Amino acid sequence: MKVAMWKKMLWAIKGNVSHTNLTNLLHILHTYHPELPLDSRTLLDTSFNIKHVSLETGGFVYFGIKYCLRNLVSKYNAFSGVLDITFNIDGLPLFNSRNVQLWPIWGKVANFESPFVVAVFCGGAKPSPLTSYLSDFIQELKHLLKNGLLFSEKTYSISIHSFVCDAPVKAFLKCIKTHNGYSGCERCLEPGEYFNGRVVLTGILAPKRNNRLFRMQLDEEHHIGISPLVDLPIDLVIKFPIDYMHFGCLGVMRKLINVWLSGSLRTRLSSSKTKEISRRLESIKSCIPFEFNRKTRSLLEVSCWKATEFRTTLLYTGPAIFRNIVDMTVYEHFLLLHCGFTILLCKKHLDNLGSLLAKQLLDNFVKHSETLYGRECLVYNVHM
Structure with missing residues (x-):
């Protein structure tokens, strides 16, 4: 019965059959196959031998990488010989009144639109033990990296592009010190x-970490255990890229604005200057093109700004709205950050100007941050 339902579900997905037509067909077939559901939503949500595992802090369901990749290859008619996958792991709180959180393992193949869910953990704390949480994932991924994915008489090579995670999750997965501890930098x-x-x-001149040093745990102060990910044949430093949404937008850009609004009197903006910047932000709201997810908002709402709003300020509107309002030294210091990120985020700029110029700009930004805002400003995000 499960095999028959599986085939019907694949037929419906591959043929882009509407829910209405599929429901009508199920009503016709139900007379001859009473085991079939009467509604398309029930059919498409049918579970197939899903393995539920109990961990110390909650429950865990593993769907599988191979199962998800086969669906993707079938859906997008992929003919490329290589599937380059980016994985994401993060904790998501479900309620404000209860300490229940989801920890899904996501995957996304380069050039494919849809991400897919490899596994989901739900519990009152982060998954524990970590080895049990990652065990099935690592074993299947090792097999796929070695043997590839066989689908419709074609073998696809599997490669890992990266693991995209924020700093606390990186520390959790790699079993290293957190970002607010000594030797917490994962790059140097x-x-x-x-x-x-x-x-x-x-x-900013400390020796860089590399995969060999990480696996040998030569910097004992950096490690708090042995990560299960060491079983994967990947570079455990390079394959965890620096995420500029957290470090640049939610980290440094938000910190700068908050310092200007409520920091030291040396760099704090007066009430009139704050209002003028807010007025400028409100005045350009109607000019923000639809490609931007959010319109500009007043500084009075900065505590509610999302990462994309700080990104817009950092890369686009900041040079205009801060000009002739903030102190010239502060303004030029901000431009170092703006220009450095603009170069790194644009292939054309990288080709014409090179990454070395971006490095010099960002190095100067970090060096002068202490002069302008004090040593307490040189926290993890600024360092990264």
Whole structure:
């Protein structure tokens, strides 16, 4: 019965059959096959031997990478010989009044629109033990990397593009110190120092970490355990890229604006200047093109800004709305950040100007941050 339902579900998905037509067909077939459901939604949500595992902190369901990839290849009629996959893992709180959270493992194949869910954990805390949470995922991924994916008499090679995660999840998966601890930088050997209630990372010339040093755990202060991901044949430093949404937009750009609004008197904006910037933001709202997910909002609502709004400020509107309002030294310091990110995020700029110029701009931004905003400004996000 399950095989027959599986075939009908694939037929409906491949043929882009509407829910209405599929429901009508099910009503006709039900007389001869009473095991079939009467509604298309029930058919498409039918589970097939899904394995539920109980962990120490909650329940875990593993759907499988191979199953998801076969659906994608079938849906998009992919003929490329390589499937380059980016994975994402993160914790998602479900309620405000209860400490229940989801920890899905997502995947996305380059050039395919749809992401897919490899596994889902639900519990009152992060998945524990980590080895049980990642065990099926790592074993299947190792097999696919070695043997590829066989589908419709064609074998697709599998490669891992990256693991995209925020800093706390990276630390969790790699079993390393968190971003607010000593030796918490995942990219270099800068140990950090305690200053004014926080760990600051002042150096920008520390030796870089690499896969060999990470696996050998030569920097003992950086590690708190052995990550299950060491079983994968990947570079455990390079394959965890720096995520500019968290570091650049929600990290540094938000920090700059908050310092200008409520930081030291040396760089704090007056009430009249804050209102003028807000007026400019409101005045250009109607000019923001539809490609931008959100229109500009007043600084009075900055606590509610999303990452895309800080991105718009960093890359597009900032040079105009801050000009002739913030102090010239502060303004030119912001332009170092703006130009550095603009180069790195545009292939044309990278080809014409090179990444070395972007590095010099961002190095200067970090060096002058301490002069303008004090040593306490050199936290993890600025360092990264």
